[in-house]
Amino acid sequence: MGEFHLAMISTGGTIEKTYQPQSGELRNETSVLDHMLAQLETPEVVIERIALMNVDSLEMEENDHRLIASTAMETSHRANGVIVVHGTDRLAVSGDATCAAGTPGAPIVFTGAMRPYELRNTDALQNLTEALLAVRLLQPGVFVAMHNKVLQFPGVIKDHDAGTFVRSTD
Amino acid sequence: MGEFHLAMISTGGTIEKTYQPQSGELRNETSVLDHMLAQLETPEVVIERIALMNVDSLEMEENDHRLIASTAMETSHRANGVIVVHGTDRLAVSGDATCAAGTPGAPIVFTGAMRPYELRNTDALQNLTEALLAVRLLQPGVFVAMHNKVLQFPGVIKDHDAGTFVRSTD
Amino acid sequence: MGEFHLAMISTGGTIEKTYQPQSGELRNETSVLDHMLAQLETPEVVIERIALMNVDSLEMEENDHRLIASTAMETSHRANGVIVVHGTDRLAVSGDATCAAGTPGAPIVFTGAMRPYELRNTDALQNLTEALLAVRLLQPGVFVAMHNKVLQFPGVIKDHDAGTFVRSTD
C-alpha cells in the first residue's frame, strides 16, 4: 500500500503552550507536537512538518490569517492531506479565509485544544488523533476536527461558553 | 442539533486487561472503558453500554463470534452507530461473521488494543478515539478502526508481526 | 502497630493551581491534594486535613505567615507530625515564623512545587511523597522537604535561579 503524505502546519496556540516556572505562566515557546506524535501509531503516514508561525491566536492579525490560508491551500495541491494546528479563539477566522482562498486539492483539517498538552487532563491528544483520522477519511474541503466532531467550513463558529465548535446555524 | 445514539458493545480483550499484583499477571477482570470515556469529550453523543461478554479473544469459540455478529447487526438497526471493543487476535473473525450476518443499518466499527489501557504507553485511547470519530463519519458497513486507519470488512486480517490490521490483499 | 496521626495544612500555592480554559490562566481555585493522596500508599497514616487558606504565596501578608506559624506550632502538640503545603516564593518566611513561634512537639515539614500537579511534568508528587516520608523519620523541628532534600529552619532560602531551596550559608 502506498504511503499517505500528510503536511502538518503549526501556528502556535493553546495546544502547544508550556509552563514557565519562574513566572508561573503558560506561554507559546516550544513545539510539543513532536511529543504527541511520538505517542501515536501512524504506520502508513509520512508527516511533513511546517512550522509556519508561533502566535497566540488572540494576537493574530489579518495578514497572519491570510498566510495560513494561502499556505494550507497551496500545500493541499501537493500533499494527500493537510492538518493545521491552531489556537481555538481565531481558528474559525483562518478556516473561513482558507475556504475563500480557492478549491483545495485534498482535505484541510484544522484542530486545536482548550487545555494545553502539558496539562494532565488535556484534550490535545484526542483532537490531534481525530484530525489525523479525519484527514484520511474525508474528501477535499476545509474542516475542523475536535471533540468527536468534524464540521465543514464555512459556517463554523466557536461556542465560547461550551468551549467547542458548532455550526453557526445550530 | 440532534444527539447521536451510539451503542458500545464490550467483549473483553487486551484493551480492558488489568494487573493482578498477587500473581503478576494481566487478566480480563473489570471494564476500564468507563475510565477511558471519562477522559474524552463527546458532547453530542449518548452512549448505550452493552457488556456482552468478557472473554480473551484467543479463547473465543464459534458461538461467541456468532453472538457478537448478531448483536452488532441487530443493534445497528436501532442506533446511529455501533462500536465493538474486541481482542485483536480474533477480531477479524468476528468482523467477517458480522458481514455475513446481514446488511447493517448504521456503521459498525470494531476496535481494540495491542497494549492494555492500564499501561503507560497504551494504544487503547488512540484506538477508542478513532472508533468514536469513525462511527460518526462512515456510511453503514462493517469496519475496524485502529492505528490511524479504517479498513472495511471483509478482507481484513491482523498482521501479527507488525501488530496491526491490514487488507488481506496488501 | 499504632497509627500515625498526620495533620496536613494547605495554604494554596503553585502545587494546587488549576487551569481555567476560558482565560488560559492557572489559578488557585480548588484543592488537588486529595487527588495526589489517592495515588500514594500510606497504610499506617491517618490524615487530618486542615484547609487553612487558599492564597498565592506572592500575595501573602504578615498576618498570613503568623497564622500559618501559630497553627502549625499548635497542631504539632496534638499530632505525630505536621505537613504544611505552601507556595515556594514565601515558604521560607513562613518557615522562619514557625521557628520563632515556639518549640514544636513533632516534626513540621513544609513542602510545595515549582510546577503545578496539573502539569504532566510536575514535581508535586515527588515533593509530597518526600514530605510524607520525612515527617515519619525526623525528630521534632521545622523543615522543608523538596527535590530529594530535607533542610532545617532557620537558615533556609529559595534559590530562584535554580528553582529549589538551599541553606543560606551555602
Next chain:
Amino acid sequence: MGEFHLAMISTGGTIEKTYQPQSGELRNETSVLDHMLAQLETPEVVIERIALMNVDSLEMEENDHRLIASTAMETSHRANGVIVVHGTDRLAVSGDATCAAGTPGAPIVFTGAMRPYELRNTDALQNLTEALLAVRLLQPGVFVAMHNKVLQFPGVIKDHDAGTFVRSTD
C-alpha cells in the same frame, strides 16, 4: 555543598517489568529505572548505576542473595549511600543476608514495587522517591523503604495479603 555519591544496584523484579505485546505477558527485559530517575529532581546527587543481575526475585537462588549482599556491603564502604532495587517476593531474604554480611559504612536501602512502573497506577515512583530520600536521612544500616515506611533489617517480612512490608513481630 558537596555532592552525595549514591550507588544504585538493580537486580530485576516487578518494578522493571515491561509488556510484551506478542505474548501479552510482563517480563524482566529492560531497565526502566532511567525513565523514572529522569522524572525526579535530585540536584545534589551523583548516581552510580550497578546493573548486577536481571532476575525475577521468585527465581533467585542462594548465590544470588549472597552476591547482592556482598555487593551492597562492599559498595557501602565507598559510597555515601546504597539503594538496591529488588523484587518484593524475596527482598527480605536479601535484606537479612546483607545484615549478616558485615557492618555497613553507609545506609543500604532496599526498595521495589507491587505494580510495575509501566502501569498507570504503579507504586514504583513513590517507592523510588522514598528510597532516594531515606538514603540521605538515615544512619548506616540495612533498611527497606516502601509505601511511606522505612523498616530496619533484620526482622522485616513481606505481608503477602496486604502487599507490603511489616516488622515480623507486629
